[in-house]
Amino acid sequence: IAIKSGCGTGKTLIQKAIKAAIENSKPEWKGLYATTLKSVIDSFCQNTGFTNYLSGGDTHSAKKETSLNAKYLATTDLSLSFDNQTVRDVLIFDEIERVIANSHGIHPNNIEYLFNRALDAKLLIFLDADMSSDRTGFFIEELCRRKRFQKQLIINCRDYAEGMNFNLLSNQEQAMKVAIRKIKEGKFVDIVVDYSDKE
DSSP states (O other), X not given: OEEEOOTTSXXXXXXXXXXXHXXXXXXXXXXXXXXXXXXXXXXXHHHHOOEETTTTOSSHHHHHHHHHHOSEEEEEGGGGGGGTTSOOSEEEEETHHHHHHHTTSSSOOOHXXXXXXXXXXXXXXXXXXXXXXXXXXHHHXXXXXXXXXXXOEEEOOSOTTTTOOOOOOSSHHHHHHHHHHHHHTTOOOOOOOOTTOOO
């Protein structure tokens, strides 16, 4: 299942619902969620009940131990190899475009390893707002060439920013004043920062 839908459109809720459905119908299945950013994994685990691959510590042996004990594991794409002893029935790749790109990058996972993990699964779910036929499409077609998967593509074409207002502000102080004013008015405020910002 490939789901192309914008940021903030409920892809995490879909994954939570899928996990609940699997637990009801196939309680023996094991699942794996992989994406590129640790911060996304933290949030994902809080919302879905998956085990964070760093919950036991960030050493090689701790990650391996966590992977062995987790029925539903969430990990970064670059730490997938720590889960190589567990067969996972369900694989969820979030930001699949970057996961595939990383497998060809300076610190590669090896694209063949991704293919092999995917071929062992019974259900594959790919998520990305920027899914392309060149990268994800090729990956899916190659999987289908090697194994008989039934494909399903879901594209959310709705304008998810409909009804929202966006303002470009020139400095941090101005942004803080606008945010404080909006919060006092009882409005919701999303503040986007660089993804590497530890704060």
